[in-house]
Amino acid sequence: MTTRKTYTxxxxRQAIELADREDIGPSRVARDLGISLSALSRWRKQAAKQGSLAFPGQGRMALTPQEQEIKRLQKELEILRQEREILVKAAACLGQNGRP
Structure with missing residues (x-):
């Protein structure tokens, strides 16, 4: 099993800065730093899209506030579905016996 490299x-940010320099360029930066050109391109797009919010944590892409809210709502929905299922089963049990 290969382990995936993570970068701070x-x-x-420094790789992106170097890639943006006309005298160096992305291809040379990727080669000199031992990273793929596609990874560098992905980092550049992420930095352009998210600005200072790009690259939080341990090298993983950050969730946007909207994505975080969607994730939170999905968790809440799952909890509500489970609670509803419990109530439906409890109501069915109570209905069959005629009393609690």
Whole structure:
């Protein structure tokens, strides 16, 4: 099993800075740093899209506030579905016996 390399936010930002320089360019930066050109391109797009919010945590992509809210709502929905299922079963049991 191969382990996936993770890079710090600072490393990614510095790589992007170097890639943006006309005298160096993305291909040379990727080669010199030992990263793929596609990874560097992905980092550049993420930095352009998310600005200073890009690259939080341990090298993983950050969730946007909207994505975080969707995730929270999905968890809440699952809890409500489970609670509803319990109530439906309890009501069925009570209905069959005629009393609690």
């Amino acid at each position: 936010a600072e490393f990614k």
